[in-house]
Amino acid sequence: PVSCTGGRADMSLDGLRRTFREHVFYTQGRFPSVATRNDLYMAFAYTVRDQLLHRWIKTVEQMAGKDLKIVSYLSAEFLLGPHLENNLINLGIYDDVLGIAKEEGFDIQVIFDQEEEPGLGNGGLGRLAACYLDSLASLEVPAIGYGIRYEFGIFDQEIRDGWQVERTDQWLRLGNPWELARPEITCRVSFGGRTEPYQDDRGRYRVRWIPHRTVKGVAYDTPILGYRVNTCNLLRLWKAEAIESFEFEAFNVGDYYGAVDEKIYSENITKVLYPNDEPVQGKQLRLEQQYFFVSCSLQDMLRIYKLGGGKLDRFSRHFAIQLNDTHPALGVAELMRLLVDEEGMDWEPAWDVTCKTFGYTNHTLLPEALEKWPVELFAGLFPRHMEIIYEINRRFLDEVRRRWPGDEARVARMSLIDESGGRFVRMAHLACVGSHAINGVAELHSRLLKEDVLRDFHEMTPEKFSNKTNGVTPRRFLVLANPGLTRLIEGKIGDTWIRRPEELRKLEPCADDPAFREEWRRVKLENKKNLARVIRERTGIEVDPASMFDIQVKRLHEYKRQHLNVLHIIALYDRIKRNPSYDLCPRTFIFGGKAAPGYFMAKLIIKLINSVGDTVNRDPDVNGRLKVVFFPDLNVKNAKFIYPAADLSEQISTAGKEASGTGNMKFSMNGALTIGTLDGANVEIREEVGAENFFLFGLTAEEVYSLKRDGYRPMEYFQANPELQRVVERIASGYFSNGDRELFKPLVDALMFHDTFMLFADFGSYADVQGRVDEAYRDREHWTRMSILNSARMGKFSSDRAIREYCEDIWKVKPVPILLE
Numbered sequence: 001p002v003s004c005t006g007g008r009a010d011m012s013l014d015g016l017r018r019t020f021r022e023h024v025f026y027t028q029g030r031f032p033s034v035a036t037r038n039d040l041y042m043a044f045a046y047t048v049r050d051q052l053l054h055r056w057i058k059t060v061e062q063m064a065g066k067d068l069k070i071v072s073y074l075s076a077e078f079l080l081g082p083h084l085e086n087n088l089i090n091l092g093i094y095d096d097v098l099g100i101a102k103e104e105g106f107d108i109q110v111i112f113d114q115e116e117e118p119g120l121g122n123g124g125l126g127r128l129a130a131c132y133l134d135s136l137a138s139l140e141v142p143a144i145g146y147g148i149r150y151e152f153g154i155f156d157q158e159i160r161d162g163w164q165v166e167r168t169d170q171w172l173r174l175g176n177p178w179e180l181a182r183p184e185i186t187c188r189v190s191f192g193g194r195t196e197p198y199q200d201d202r203g204r205y206r207v208r209w210i211p212h213r214t215v216k217g218v219a220y221d222t223p224i225l226g227y228r229v230n231t232c233n234l235l236r237l238w239k240a241e242a243i244e245s246f247e248f249e250a251f252n253v254g255d256y257y258g259a260v261d262e263k264i265y266s267e268n269i270t271k272v273l274y275p276n277d278e279p280v281q282g283k284q285l286r287l288e289q290q291y292f293f294v295s296c297s298l299q300d301m302l303r304i305y306k307l308g309g310g311k312l313d314r315f316s317r318h319f320a321i322q323l324n325d326t327h328p329a330l331g332v333a334e335l336m337r338l339l340v341d342e343e344g345m346d347w348e349p350a351w352d353v354t355c356k357t358f359g360y361t362n363h364t365l366l367p368e369a370l371e372k373w374p375v376e377l378f379a380g381l382f383p384r385h386m387e388i389i390y391e392i393n394r395r396f397l398d399e400v401r402r403r404w405p406g407d408e409a410r411v412a413r414m415s416l417i418d419e420s421g422g423r424f425v426r427m428a429h430l431a432c433v434g435s436h437a438i439n440g441v442a443e444l445h446s447r448l449l450k451e452d453v454l455r456d457f458h459e460m461t462p463e464k465f466s467n468k469t470n471g472v473t474p475r476r477f478l479v480l481a482n483p484g485l486t487r488l489i490e491g492k493i494g495d496t497w498i499r500r501p502e503e504l505r506k507l508e509p510c511a512d513d514p515a516f517r518e519e520w521r522r523v524k525l526e527n528k529k530n531l532a533r534v535i536r537e538r539t540g541i542e543v544d545p546a547s548m549f550d551i552q553v554k555r556l557h558e559y560k561r562q563h564l565n566v567l568h569i570i571a572l573y574d575r576i577k578r579n580p581s582y583d584l585c586p587r588t589f590i591f592g593g594k595a596a597p598g599y600f601m602a603k604l605i606i607k608l609i610n611s612v613g614d615t616v617n618r619d620p621d622v623n624g625r626l627k628v629v630f631f632p633d634l635n636v637k638n639a640k641f642i643y644p645a646a647d648l649s650e651q652i653s654t655a656g657k658e659a660s661g662t663g664n665m666k667f668s669m670n671g672a673l674t675i676g677t678l679d680g681a682n683v684e685i686r687e688e689v690g691a692e693n694f695f696l697f698g699l700t701a702e703e704v705y706s707l708k709r710d711g712y713r714p715m716e717y718f719q720a721n722p723e724l725q726r727v728v729e730r731i732a733s734g735y736f737s738n739g740d741r742e743l744f745k746p747l748v749d750a751l752m753f754h755d756t757f758m759l760f761a762d763f764g765s766y767a768d769v770q771g772r773v774d775e776a777y778r779d780r781e782h783w784t785r786m787s788i789l790n791s792a793r794m795g796k797f798s799s800d801r802a803i804r805e806y807c808e809d810i811w812k813v814k815p816v817p818i819l820l821e
């Protein structure tokens with residue numbers, strides 16, 4: 001065993017202080033008196049990283065040579081958020097480091113604030129991947145996360161004149177102390193060209209791919225430490241570089257600029273994260289990104305596996321690969337190519353290995369969000385994979401025909417190739433056929449998958465399907481985000497719930513204790529004051545921490561219905577204008593979230609929120625009863641101010657549209673009550689916390705479908721509801737846009753004539769239930785009781801529970817405890 005006791009592995013207070021000072025001096029090259037804020041942050045980060053590396057070495061050492069199984073989580077996105085604070089919590093040295101900072105004479109919060117977060121994801125899907133990495137390590141399960149090291153992550157959002165403005169995210173500008181570049185761990189990834197048949201030395205028919213161009217993938221490793229354990233897993237992200245091979249040089253003799261072009265072209269692949277939360281159809285670079293990281297990752301796994309002397313036909317006993325949505329689904333064809341073309345396996349055993357290795361998680365029901373690639377584009381980039389997909393499809397459709405003779409409609413529906421107008425490769429079908437397990441991310445979502453989107457696949461192979469309801473890590477979203485509440489809970493029930501959140505149930509009796517309720521309110525008020533301060537700093541708006549904080553933060557999307565929330569705000573405003581003494585419990589409405597840069601309607605909704613805010617916040621008639629705030633640049637770092645400060649969490653998507661939602665869980669854990677539809681995980685949250693502690697409204701998924709089927713006419717709801725008419729009229733008349741009737745016309749027209757997401761159908765019941773929220777908030781004792789019960793009953797939504805289910809049902813992997821000696 002490698003010995004690294006003493007020195008930088010020393011985690012005593014003295015050891016940490018010495019290591020920190022050494023890093024200021026030897027890593028940053030600074031005297032303490034001239035060290036910048038960033039020098040200090042870097043020195044702390046390296047001090048903590050030393051501890052991680054110590055555990056990482058131990059993890060690798062103790063896993064080597066063991067007959068174990070590794071989870072490989074393939075995801076185009078990992079939305080990790082800042083590392084420093086999280087690692088301090090997981091290591092258990094938060095207070096020590098706070099002490100050192102104090103002694104050395106600076107504010108640790110300022111140091112934390114210096115960290116640029118790796119925003120390598122869009123929203124729910126990427127953040128889920130990060131929570132799952134935390135839980136895998138915390139449960140001591142060997143795992144590798146594989147993804148893309150985007151040079152520019154999700155854009156930074158600014159609000160100018162009420163509109164979203166995007167700025168490039170330069171997260172690597174000051175260096176990234178959490179990653180280790182591995183210039184010696186590289187893979188070659190090829191694109192384009194053609195294929196060619198040949199006979200191998202045993203006379204077997206083979207195919208060789210003669211690609212048009214090849215790039216190099218370089219590994220960048222980030223250690224992922226679990227909570228209070230020694231397991232330190234690996235997040236391996238790939239960066240694209242130009243290969244500087246002999247041929248490359250030879251080809252470019254005398255053509256310096258050509259050579260530089262090639263370099264730029266190659267490095268483009270991992271330049272930027274696509275900022276859409278819906279697929280970008282036909283974007284070649286996006287498809288190249290997907291293949292690039294999938295190919296690097298599979299090559300890497302095969303390399304690791306062969307290093308341990310494994311035989312290829314047993315690969316699936318040692319690696320369980322999870323496809324986070326269809327973004328890495330090309331992996332199915334790529335593993336086949338590697339096994340058959342590169343390793344010389346026969347088709348059948350290779351296919352057997354492939355199917356046993358992959359699992360597929362679906363994250364969306366929106367039909368327009370299912371990825372499909374034009375065959376022409378696909379075949380041009382991946383001629384060999386196209387052949388392999390045709391062969392998979394041929395064999396698969398033969399099976400369909402055997403099961404359902406003569407049912408050619410079914411064959412067309414299930415084919416990996418969509419030929420219903422243009423030809424496309426259906427990535428979800430490829431993922432389903434090439435996996436032994438398929439799951440949705442909430443009970444309702446998994447049911448709808450089986451009944452609708454993947455119905456034919458469920459009929460054919462029901463045993464592949466299961467549900468794995470999402471979860472979030474209580475470490476980041478409770479312990480780190482809400483230290484006040486964490487202390488209060490620890491004072492009552494200790495801290496074992498941080499690993500076993502089911503134990504939060506022990507708090508239930510405290511809901512009946514008036515003194516505890518008082519404390520609970522005090523913590524919430526502190527958190528609200530804290531958010532109020534941040535809002536003042538970032539927007540200049542003053543909000544009253546005594547008012548109800550009603551919050552909706554998530555990506556801007558019509559199906560998430562931020563504009564339904566706005567319609568209700570305008571209704572309240574309208575009531576005040578019609579009756580200046582209208583009795584309204586003071587509320588602060590807080591919104592946050594990014595809109596895809598090309599999503600016009602989502603950007604218009606941001607503008608509407610800000611315009612309504614401008615009007616309402618200034619109107620003296622309102623007299624403090626209403627405030628509307630758009631919190632700019634929602635990211636993981638900012639989210640920590642938001643979830644702990646909420647009284648009410650808005651989860652108001654059209655039923656049947658939100659696969660799960662995870663923000664709903666983060667809010668509820670922090671004691672917010674939810675107003676929501678029966679959509680995604682809301683259904684299960686309501687089951688857990690009890691219907692009496694949840695504000696339910698709106699159509700069910702079934703009602704939404706049948707209404708759509710029978711012909712939904714928004715105008716009927718409009719005509720039946722005078723308040724709704726006045727609300728829409730205020731927007732249409734230019735009341736919030738200085739008389740400009742054109743500005744919000746696209747939004748108004750979309751609602752009046754289409755209302756795809758049925759805001760009008762749900763408006764009445766939403767406004768009614770908001771009235772009940774208003775009443776309930778006046779009874780502070782009862783509200784606090786409900787709030788405590790929400791936190792106490794959120795155990796199910798820990799990502800630890802979710803990961804245990806994946807481990808047992810899909811991956812068949814077991815924990816491997818790591819000793820530090």
Ligand code: 26W
Nearest residue numbers: 124125276277278279363658659660661662
């Ligand atoms: C750029 C292409 C693209 C396409 C789709 C990027 C990202 C997506 C995802 C499917 C969108 C997404 O984040 N889905 C969300 O996944 C969460 C985690 O399971 C769920 O909680 C959300 O309901 C779901 O919308």
